[in-house]
Amino acid sequence: MRGAYLSYAAKRLTQAIVVILLTYVFTFVVVSILPGDPITNVLRDPQNGFTEDEIKAIVAAQGLDQPIPVQLWTSLSHFVTGDLGLSMRSNRPVTTLIAEVLPSTLILASAAFVIALLLAVTIGYGTQFLPKRFGQGLLRGLPSLFLSVPNFVIGLALIHIFGFQLGLFRVIAPNSFWATLFAAVALGIPVSARIAEVLIANLDNESEQEYAAVARGRGLGQMRLFAKHLLKPSSLPVVTVIALAIGELLGGSLITETVFGRTGIGSLVQRSVSTQDLPVLQAVVSLAAVVFVLVNLIADLVYPLLDPRVKLIGGPKYRPTTADDSSTATSQAVTS
Amino acid sequence: MASHDRLTTNTLTRAELVAPVPLRPIPLLRVNGLSVSYGPNEVVTNAEFELGRGESLALIGESGSGKSTIARAVLRLLPSSGHATGRVAFDGQEVLGISERGFRPLRGRAIGFVPQDPAHALNPVRTIGAQAHEAAALLDEPDRAVRKRLILETFAEVGLDNARRVYDSYPHQLSGGMLQRVLIGLAILPRPTLLVADEPTSALDVTIQKRILDLLTRLQHDLKISLLLITHDLAIAAERANALVVLKDGIIQEAGRTASVFAAPASAYARKLRADVPALNPDRYAALRDTGIRALKTGAGATPKIKVSAVTKTFTVDGKTLTAVDDLSFTVPAGTTHALVGESGSGKTTAVRLLLGLEQPDTGTISVADEQITGRSPDELRSVWRHLQLVYQNPFTSLDPTWTVEHLVREPLDRFGIGTRKERDERVREALADVGLGEHLLSRKPQALSGGQRQRVAIARSLVLKPDVIVLDEPTSALDVSVQADIVEVLLSLQVNLGLTYVFVSHDLALVRQLAHTVSVIQRGRIVEHGAVTEIFDNPRQPYTRSLLASIPSGVAGAAHLPHPRLRQLATAD
Numbered sequence: 001m002r003g004a005y006l007s008y009a010a011k012r013l014t015q016a017i018v019v020i021l022l023t024y025v026f027t028f029v030v031v032s033i034l035p036g037d038p039i040t041n042v043l044r045d046p047q048n049g050f051t052e053d054e055i056k057a058i059v060a061a062q063g064l065d066q067p068i069p070v071q072l073w074t075s076l077s078h079f080v081t082g083d084l085g086l087s088m089r090s091n092r093p094v095t096t097l098i099a100e101v102l103p104s105t106l107i108l109a110s111a112a113f114v115i116a117l118l119l120a121v122t123i124g125y126g127t128q129f130l131p132k133r134f135g136q137g138l139l140r141g142l143p144s145l146f147l148s149v150p151n152f153v154i155g156l157a158l159i160h161i162f163g164f165q166l167g168l169f170r171v172i173a174p175n176s177f178w179a180t181l182f183a184a185v186a187l188g189i190p191v192s193a194r195i196a197e198v199l200i201a202n203l204d205n206e207s208e209q210e211y212a213a214v215a216r217g218r219g220l221g222q223m224r225l226f227a228k229h230l231l232k233p234s235s236l237p238v239v240t241v242i243a244l245a246i247g248e249l250l251g252g253s254l255i256t257e258t259v260f261g262r263t264g265i266g267s268l269v270q271r272s273v274s275t276q277d278l279p280v281l282q283a284v285v286s287l288a289a290v291v292f293v294l295v296n297l298i299a300d301l302v303y304p305l306l307d308p309r310v311k312l313i314g315g316p317k318y319r320p321t322t323a324d325d326s327s328t329a330t331s332q333a334v335t336s
Numbered sequence: 337m338a339s340h341d342r343l344t345t346n347t348l349t350r351a352e353l354v355a356p357v358p359l360r361p362i363p364l365l366r367v368n369g370l371s372v373s374y375g376p377n378e379v380v381t382n383a384e385f386e387l388g389r390g391e392s393l394a395l396i397g398e399s400g401s402g403k404s405t406i407a408r409a410v411l412r413l414l415p416s417s418g419h420a421t422g423r424v425a426f427d428g429q430e431v432l433g434i435s436e437r438g439f440r441p442l443r444g445r446a447i448g449f450v451p452q453d454p455a456h457a458l459n460p461v462r463t464i465g466a467q468a469h470e471a472a473a474l475l476d477e478p479d480r481a482v483r484k485r486l487i488l489e490t491f492a493e494v495g496l497d498n499a500r501r502v503y504d505s506y507p508h509q510l511s512g513g514m515l516q517r518v519l520i521g522l523a524i525l526p527r528p529t530l531l532v533a534d535e536p537t538s539a540l541d542v543t544i545q546k547r548i549l550d551l552l553t554r555l556q557h558d559l560k561i562s563l564l565l566i567t568h569d570l571a572i573a574a575e576r577a578n579a580l581v582v583l584k585d586g587i588i589q590e591a592g593r594t595a596s597v598f599a600a601p602a603s604a605y606a607r608k609l610r611a612d613v614p615a616l617n618p619d620r621y622a623a624l625r626d627t628g629i630r631a632l633k634t635g636a637g638a639t640p641k642i643k644v645s646a647v648t649k650t651f652t653v654d655g656k657t658l659t660a661v662d663d664l665s666f667t668v669p670a671g672t673t674h675a676l677v678g679e680s681g682s683g684k685t686t687a688v689r690l691l692l693g694l695e696q697p698d699t700g701t702i703s704v705a706d707e708q709i710t711g712r713s714p715d716e717l718r719s720v721w722r723h724l725q726l727v728y729q730n731p732f733t734s735l736d737p738t739w740t741v742e743h744l745v746r747e748p749l750d751r752f753g754i755g756t757r758k759e760r761d762e763r764v765r766e767a768l769a770d771v772g773l774g775e776h777l778l779s780r781k782p783q784a785l786s787g788g789q790r791q792r793v794a795i796a797r798s799l800v801l802k803p804d805v806i807v808l809d810e811p812t813s814a815l816d817v818s819v820q821a822d823i824v825e826v827l828l829s830l831q832v833n834l835g836l837t838y839v840f841v842s843h844d845l846a847l848v849r850q851l852a853h854t855v856s857v858i859q860r861g862r863i864v865e866h867g868a869v870t871e872i873f874d875n876p877r878q879p880y881t882r883s884l885l886a887s888i889p890s891g892v893a894g895a896a897h898l899p900h901p902r903l904r905q906l907a908t909a910d
Contacts (some may be wrong), residue, residue, distance in 0.1 A: 213413045218470050218522065221443035223716040228470070233461050307461050308506040 008300055016147055016297045023289035024079055025072065032068050042276065079286065085279040089272075097268060104175065105264035109249045109257065111184035116192035116245070120238075121176050123192075124199040128207055128230070129222045140200065146193035149175045153254050155186035155259040174262045183260040187252050190312070191245045198241045202234035236307050244300040252290060345435050362428040364389045364530055365410065370422035370432075372405050372414065372586075380405050380586040387579075389529070392556060392563035394573035394594075396609065397583035398816045399787070403566045405586075410564070411449055412439055426530070428479050444474045447562075448523035450533040450552075454515035458507040462516055464618075465503040466864070473549075474526035487525065487661035494521040494551060517551070524555055526896075531556070534566045544842050546887035549576055570606075571613045571889035574598040579675045584607045594642055595894050598891060612821035614846035615888045618873075621850050624828040640667035641805060641837040642674070642691070647700030647710075650685055660686040662695070662861040668854070670804070673831065673838040675869070677845060677884065683861035684841045691839060692726060693717045705804050722752060725798035726868050729810040731790035735782040741768070742778040745796045752801065767796040770833075771826050773858040788819035792826065799830070807839045812847065846888045849873050857881050 043055045050058070059065050063074050078085065084094035126139045161170040162182055169178035206212060209231055215229050255264035265284065272280040304310045365387040372380040387393045395403040409420040412431070424432040426447065431439055451457040458467055472483040474570070484503075491499035494517045507515060516536060523531060533552060537545035553576055556563045567573050573580055573594075580597045582590040582605060590603040601607045611617060649661040661683045668674040676684050689695040691702060693709045702709040707720050728734040735744055743868040745767055765775060771792040782790055791811060798806055810825070812820035828851055830836055840852055848855055849869060856866040857880065863878045865878045887889045 009381050208415075210451055210453060211459045213408075214449060214451050214457045214519070215459070215467075215470065217411055217413055217443055217447075217449035219440060219474055219526075220470060222442065224470075228462070228466075229459050233459065236461075309460060 005304060009303065012209045012297055012300050016293045019293050020079075020286070020290055021076070023293075024076060024282075024286050027285045028072050028075060031278060031282065032071075036330065084283040084286075087272075087277055087280050089275050089277050094279050096266070097280060098283060098287065101264050101268045104262060105257070105266070107254055108180060108183055108187065108262065108264065109253050111180065111254075112187035112191065112244075112249055112253070115184055115188035116195060117242075119188065119192035120195035120199055123196045124203050124231075124234070125226055127200050128203050128226060143193040143196040143200070146196075148187050149190075150258050151186055151190050152255050154189055155183070155256055158186050159260070171261070174260050179260060179262075183256050183262065186259070187249065189257045191248050194245050194248070195238055195241055198238050199234055202237055203230055206230045206234050221251075232306060236303070239299050239303055239306065243295045246295040247292060250291065347379070360510070362425075363387060364427055364524045365419075366423075366425040367406070367410065367421040368425070370420065370424060372402070372408060372409050372418055372420045372839070374415075374417050374419075378586065380409070383581075383583075383586075383588055385579075385581050385588070385591055387562050387564055389562055390556075391579065392565060392566040393581065394577035395581050395583060396567060396570055396573045398568055398818055399910065400585070401583040402586035403568075403583050404534050406583075407532050407564065407566050411443075411447060411532055412436070413449070416848075419679065421814060441726065444471060444523075444528065445526050446528050446530065448518075448526070448528035448531045450520050450531065450536045450562075452535040452538060452561055454512050454519055455507070455555070457519055458515060460507050462506075463894075464505050464507065464510070468503065468518075468522055468525070471522040471525045487521075489526045490521045494518075494524070494555075495547070496521070505544070512540050516540060516544075516548050517627050520551060520555070522549070524559060528561065530562045530564065532564045532566075535568070536565075537572075538568070542845065543679055543884060545572075546889070549889075564898070566689070569613065569889060570609045570817070571615045571891040574891040575889050578668045582609065590781045595907060609818060611695040612818045613891070614817075614820075614824075614844070614850045616891055618846070621824065621828050623827075624832060625851060625853070626831045639670060641670040641705055642668040643665075643701075643703045643837065644691070644811065645701055647687075647690060647697045647702060649690060649695065649697045659861050661690065664700070664858075664861070664863060666854075666856050666863070666866060668837055670837050671831065671835045672853040673840050673851060675840045675848040675855040676858060677842060677848055677855055679843055679884075680860035682858045684693070684843075684858060684882065685809070686861075687858070688726070688807055688839075688841055691807060692724065693720065718752075720868075721863045722801050723804045724805040724807070725801065725805070726807045726809065727791075727794050727798050727811045731782075731787060731794050732814060734794055735790055737782050739781065741773075741779065741780050741782075741785070741793055744793055745800055748797060748801050754801070763800055764796075767800040768793075770799055771796045781828040784894065786819070787815050788822055791815060791819075791823055795823075795826065799834075802834075803836070805837045805839070807841070809841045810843070811840075813844070845873070845884055857884065 013233060033090070043050055043058060045115075063071060066074070075085070082095065084098075086092065087094055087097055090097070123139055123142055127136060130136045130139060143323070159182070163171045169176055169182065171179070173179060174183070212225065212229060215225055250265075253264065254269060256262075257264045257266035258270075268280065269279070269284055272284070337340050353711045364384040367385050370380060370383040371378060379400075383402075383406055385393065385395075389494075393448075395406060396789055397403045405414070405418070407415045408418070409432070410424055414420060420432060422432065422624065423430060425443065432440065453500060459465065465484075467799070468487040469480075469483065472487050475483065475486065477483050477486070481644050488499040488503060491502055496502050496514060496517050502510065502514065502518060510518070520536070531552075536552065540548060549572065552563065552565075555561060563577070565577055566575065574764060577594055579592065580590075580594050581588055582597070582601075582603065587607045590597055590601060597606060598610070601610060613618070615622075644667070645665045647661060647664045648659065651660055664683075666674060676687055678684050686695065690697050690705070691709065693702075693712065694713070696708060700710070703725050704720060707723075709720060712720075739747075742764060745764045746760055749755065754760065755763065764778075766776070768775065773789065773792050773796065777785070777789070777793075782793070785793065795811075811827070812823050824847070827838070831838060838852075840848065842848055852869050854867065855869050855872050855877065856863045857872070858864070859880045865872060865876070865881050872881065873885065876885055
């Protein structure tokens, strides 16, 4: 079993690396065949005041006079070693620029993710055990409400209420604890809605299963029934949703950063797009690809750990035991 | 076991169950005026019964009779739409009206629950051990290692050979019989005084059914547990319970000591239930069954309709070769029924697939009505399939839920392009009439039909092409005993009227005894014994056949042999 998992994990990891490299190549090719030449545009910008000879020297030094495949190869080999080149505007290494803003975005996104998860699970628990007269129906409507409100509206509302009215945080200090927390809430709410929708549907299904009744008959209370029995099988499909929700976190963080006035990947992208700073954009796209691929890799690796029934491709298959006595129920168990 | 049973019944009070006598000890479970409704529909009306300490009581009825609902109401596990009124006293304490918080200490500790379908009664993503610890937590034992030892001991007690492996397994890695043992183990682990078993064996094979029931009976005596057994099989109930409660449409028809209810049922419904149990009435359809044979003997002579000779089929699973069918040979004379009997995994299903040409054998030949099945492509087999039809095991999954009855029955005619539109309409009505279904059902969808009606539709669907041979793959195993009796009757009269030849696949020997003429007993893909049904059943030579026969519930506590002369007498008295 362990061997099967490791060989499965190795296979998935290899696939992930291939996908990242292909994404890099794809972005590179798309940028190369786009009309216009941003690089020489920048160099020929009269404000920079390069002479023709200097431009030629720079182009030669950067290898920009080489054919596209050779440029791609050079760029790719640099990328693999972690060298993302120099920003065309600030002339500083792209890695440094990203390293400056990445922690802020990471903190925001991971806080938002934790909030989204907590919120979704709390809503899920409520829909199962909150008595009808205490507004279970209201709780079930919450995810749709969360989804239909854009996150910048939530952000502005939070700033207005907690920043200006209650004075919990100061809008001009966007990196303070409270400011970060509310930014994360604004970002996490729509993400939690997606997770909660799938979670509620699965909890409803699981709590009707015979094993839930049997477990209650065994004397389990609500909390333990939820935590030990219902949550794990219900979160299997949620894992896939979470992997997709991370994308939403990335996209949403650009907007949230703007609304809350934080510096982060969002502000970096914004600046780079407006100045056509290609190396930075190429790096950010590759970074997004890496995050996506990693998250999906984690989802793929977690899934077999959560669900023992998953058959791992490449490893030895599970076989139901036929010792002692067998029955039709076995085949039902295997196929269902 | 037999002497043990008698001993218990003799020492217990003979007082009438329904009429309480003053100064009697408080019964363990007492149900008074229990009514249960789902929304506006009342499914149980005014149920009353008592279960004494160490005693066993069976609730009997068809599906929809409310027997499981009563069990769930006693366990307080009704779905949220269910509402129960009345009184349920456990050990003298009212438990229906109290809060969930007040009832929870009784769950597991005092009242254990063994569910119907073991395959879905354990959490599929947690190990057996993790779930066993929930039951062990009800014991007042602080040390986890001790609790684990108790779990392993209990697993051994319920007959699980490799307790340690079971402990580490996930549910899907164990067979249905093993899972039911696990569930019984988890239920008895906290040593409850009452065990509620809701059709604990209806999802299992006959031989495993017997072992599970034996286990329950033994535990009940060893641990002095009271057993509330829910079943649709009167024979099982009579064999395992001291008292019976017969239910129909949520209303108790009859209740009393097993001996009296079983020997002389007062209500018409209880009499019908008893008459419908194949094991108790082996010759119920003898007249119908033998008409076919007599007609055959006076007719053109017994030419075999089906010839299977030396057929072998192997599959390769994970690099291992598995022989599913090994040197299988049998012939079926026209107009008779041949039964293929064996446990799950014995190769019955593969044999059916080979017979229908859905699978080609490695060696050997099969011919049906002088047409070769083996070595032909599906296109070439189309003409054969007009004469060779299949009725599938489960009518709840074999009919497209979005189609009407008319569409379902008509489809084969459309597929084979038979007759004009008008002739097809005519033929559909004819086939429905043959299986005893009225024309008013033509526009219904399967969802609006009962299980018995669905299986009739499935039979009509196979009849509509006027086939000579019908393969019946456990056609009644998904149905209640009383519905099963109806279907058997339909099948037998069709055989007499239309001269059909049946191959009947089943693990239920009592049913085979009722309707088949010849039988092949299959074990691990090989025929271990074959011949006329009466001969095999009266003089089984192979131990495997004997064990299959012994697992038929007889309705008599401790009895292992059939047919019981007195029971036969009782049955024919109806």
